[in-house]
Amino acid sequence: MTLLFACVFVLLHASAIFFLPAYAMQVSYAFLLAAPLIAAAAALRRGLRGGWRAGRGWLLMALGMVSWALGMAASLRQDLFLDNANAAPGDSTLLFVLYGVPIVLAISAPYVEGESPLVRVIDAMLALALGYLFYVHVFSVVTLHGAGSREQAEYMARMLDAENLFVLLASAIRFSASDRRHEFQFYRAVVTFAGLYTVTTAYYNHFVALGDHPDFGSLRDPLVDVPFLAFALTAWRESARTPRRPSPALVRMVRSGSPLLMALALLALSIVVLQERFYVGVAGVVVAVLGYGARNTLTQVQHIKNEEGLRRQSDELATMAHTDSLTGLPNRRALDEALERAWYRPGVIRDRITLLMIDIDYFKQLNDTYGHPAGDACLKKIAEALKQVLGRPGDMLGRYGGEEFAVVMAGAPLQAGLVVAERLRQTVEALAIENSGSPHGVVTISVGVSSGMAGLRPLDLLVAQADSALYQAKRNGRNRMAAIDD
Numbered sequence: 001m002t003l004l005f006a007c008v009f010v011l012l013h014a015s016a017i018f019f020l021p022a023y024a025m026q027v028s029y030a031f032l033l034a035a036p037l038i039a040a041a042a043a044l045r046r047g048l049r050g051g052w053r054a055g056r057g058w059l060l061m062a063l064g065m066v067s068w069a070l071g072m073a074a075s076l077r078q079d080l081f082l083d084n085a086n087a088a089p090g091d092s093t094l095l096f097v098l099y100g101v102p103i104v105l106a107i108s109a110p111y112v113e114g115e116s117p118l119v120r121v122i123d124a125m126l127a128l129a130l131g132y133l134f135y136v137h138v139f140s141v142v143t144l145h146g147a148g149s150r151e152q153a154e155y156m157a158r159m160l161d162a163e164n165l166f167v168l169l170a171s172a173i174r175f176s177a178s179d180r181r182h183e184f185q186f187y188r189a190v191v192t193f194a195g196l197y198t199v200t201t202a203y204y205n206h207f208v209a210l211g212d213h214p215d216f217g218s219l220r221d222p223l224v225d226v227p228f229l230a231f232a233l234t235a236w237r238e239s240a241r242t243p244r245r246p247s248p249a250l251v252r253m254v255r256s257g258s259p260l261l262m263a264l265a266l267l268a269l270s271i272v273v274l275q276e277r278f279y280v281g282v283a284g285v286v287v288a289v290l291g292y293g294a295r296n297t298l299t300q301v302q303h304i305k306n307e308e309g310l311r312r313q314s315d316e317l318a319t320m321a322h323t324d325s326l327t328g329l330p331n332r333r334a335l336d337e338a339l340e341r342a343w344y345r346p347g348v349i350r351d352r353i354t355l356l357m358i359d360i361d362y363f364k365q366l367n368d369t370y371g372h373p374a375g376d377a378c379l380k381k382i383a384e385a386l387k388q389v390l391g392r393p394g395d396m397l398g399r400y401g402g403e404e405f406a407v408v409m410a411g412a413p414l415q416a417g418l419v420v421a422e423r424l425r426q427t428v429e430a431l432a433i434e435n436s437g438s439p440h441g442v443v444t445i446s447v448g449v450s451s452g453m454a455g456l457r458p459l460d461l462l463v464a465q466a467d468s469a470l471y472q473a474k475r476n477g478r479n480r481m482a483a484i485d486d
Contacts, residue, residue, distance in 0.1 A: 006229040009035070013222040024217030029076045032221065033069055035228040039193075040065035042235040054182035058235065060106035061190065064099045065228065071095030078146075079215065086146025087153040087214055094138045100163045101131045107170045107190065108261035110183075116302055122295045126262045129287045133269045133280070140276040150210070157205040164201060168194040170261045177246050177254035185238070193231035200227055259299075263292035326376060327383035330398035335406050338396050342410040343459045354417035354451040356407035357466040358386070358424065361444045361478040363403035365437025378433055378443055379403065385431055389423050406466075414451035414485045421447040421481040429479065444479035446470060451485050 013031040017024045040062040047058030074092035078084040109123040138156070147153040171194050175187035200223045208220050270284025322334035330338070342353050360366075360382065367375040379399075386405060390397055394410040407424075409417055425445055433443040448470025452462045465484040473482040 003233060006233055009038075009229060010222045010225050013225055014219055017217060017219055017221065021217075025079065025215060028216045028218075028221045029072065029080070032072050032216065032224055033076070035225040036065045036069040036072065039228040039232040039235070040069065042232040046235045046238075050182060054186075057106040057186045057190075060102040061231075061235075063102040064106075065231075067095055067102070068099040071099065075216075084145060085215065087150075087209055088142050088147040088156045090139055090142050090144040090146065093142060093156055094135060097134050097138060097160065097163060098131055100167050101127050101134070103167055103190070103194075104130070104170065104262055104265055107167070107174055107187075108258050108265075110255060110258060116298050119295055119298050119302075122291050122298070123259075123262065126266055126287070126291045126295075129284060129291070130262070130266045130269065133266065133273050133284050136277055136280055137269065137273050140273075153210060154206075157202075157210060160205060161198070161202050164194065164198040166265060168198050173254055173261075174258060177251045179246055179251050185234075189231055189234035192234050193227050196230055197227035200224060259295055260292065263288045266291075324399040327380055327399050329383050329387070329405075330396065332398065332400050332406075335396065335398040335400060335408060338398075339408050339463075340459065342408065343454045343462070345454065351411050351454045352413050352451055353454050353462065354409040354412045354414055354449065355462055355466045356409070356417055356421055356424070357400070357448040357470040358405040358407070359446050359470055359474070360403040360428075361440075361446055361474075362435055362438040363443075366435045366443065369435075369437050381431060381433060382428055382443070382445070385427050386424055389427050390420070395420075412451075414449065414483060417449045417451055418481065418483055421449050421483075425479065425481060438478075440479055446473040446478050447481040448473055449481060449483040451483075 009031070013028070016027040016031070020027055043058045043062035043065060047055035047062060049055070050058060071092045071094075074095055075089065078086070078089045078092060105123060105127045109120070137159075141152050141155055142148070147156065168191070171187055171190040175184075175191045178184040178187050204220065204224060208218060213220070266284060266288040270281045270288060272281075273284060274281030322330055322337075324331040339353070339355070342351070345351070360378070363375065363378075366378060383397075383399065383405070386397055386407075390407065392409070392412070394412065396408045396410075398406055398408075400406040407420065409420065412420075425447055428445045429440075429442060431443065435441065435443045438444065448466045448468065450462055450465035450469055452465075469482040469484045472484075473480050476482065
């Protein structure tokens with residue numbers, strides 16, 4: 001749909017009234033029925049193309065436009081078939097009022113991924129309650145035939161003004177906090193429609209229908225086409241324009257507070273109905289309060305559930321970031337952090353820290369001879385064996401990288417480290433994992449041990465000494481240990 005089509009539509013409407021005055025009412029009804037149906041078709045098209053998340057609001061807007069068109073059809077029936085010239089017949093007035101219910105629902109109940117279906121049920125129940133209260137209120141003022149006095153007709157016009165202003169204000173609030181492209185385009189279309197519709201219908205209802213031309217068929221009728229055609233244009237065009245970036249605080253506040261809009265509309269109408277149908281009004285207040293409360297509770301429960309899920313994922317990621325995927329042992333990052341915590345612990349400077357650096361002898365030859373799967377299996381067996389040897393709560397075994405392992409022994413002297421190192425060496429040799437590339441015929445390890453007082457010297461020196469001791473053990477023939485103390 002293009003702007004040219006909209007202009008031609010309005011001009012044809014005006015021309016038909018001007019050149020066919022004898023059929024002005026019939027012609028005007030044809031155009032006034034077509035305009036909202038065109039808007040509904042554009043919204044339906046956009047909604048079906050956008051998917052449920054982005055299209056839900058468009059589909060509700062289409063429902064609102066259809067309701068308005070049905071109101072116009074009811075008015076046509078009253079005028080042309082029942083010859084009822086009353087300014088506010090009950091059926092058409094109710095349908096004109098009900099058009100706003102799905103629009104308020106679209107504005108107040110944004111789609112949230114993973115939201116409980118019960119939340120949507122509550123939203124639908126609040127919308128139905130709002131529609132029912134409109135029904136009660138409209139028919140407490142007018143009858144099916146229409147308003148009994150001019151004052152009643154003017155009251156209905158003012159009620160429509162209030163509803164339109166509420167829709168305009170609510171949509172403007174949502175538009176001001178639209179930070180996503182599909183939301184920005186939707187609320188821009190709603191604001192455009194609501195603004196034009198509020199102005200044109202207020203003028204038409206008060207100064208044309210209740211003024212100098214109570215029947216359809218005047219040259220001011222095409223004004224009513226404009227809001228619907230403007231909405232259809234905005235809905236039809238999928239603009240690539242990027243929305244401005246509102247403040248995150250505003251976005252969070254509006255998005256979390258938007259469900260209150262439906263409850264406020266229901267509450268306000270319930271207070272009005274209290275004067276005519278006391279118990280119905282009270283029921284409306286109860287439904288508004290309990291419905292919003294239940295919805296808010298379900299939303300909070302979902303938020304807590306999401307937070308717990310995110311926390312679990314964060315914990316799992318943290319574990320994965322500190323765990324070696326092959327052996328299941330802490331990785332080098334975890335070892336470094338544990339060593340730093342033990343070395344720089346506040347208020348502790350006299351604890352002795354012993355570090356063991358472990359390297360599998362002739363591991364390259366094992367991989368070359370038996371293949372990398374055999375090398376991985378060897379690493380897993382050795383990791384499990386080393387873990388079985390360590391029993392002190394303060395000991396931490398991890399894979400340092402490649403075929404290297406390390407043990408951090410907090411609060412342990414050098415002698416304790418030497419004892420553990422010898423047990424580790426003997427345990428691995430006893431596994432008797434075949435390695436024809438080693439002069440020992442089986443897989444063995446070399447161990448370098450260093451020890452120092454926590455915090456008295458740089459931590460890097462402790463690591464460097466453990467590395468030096470490891471290389472010393474390798475130079476001395478492997479399958480042995482060496483130590484360097486401070």
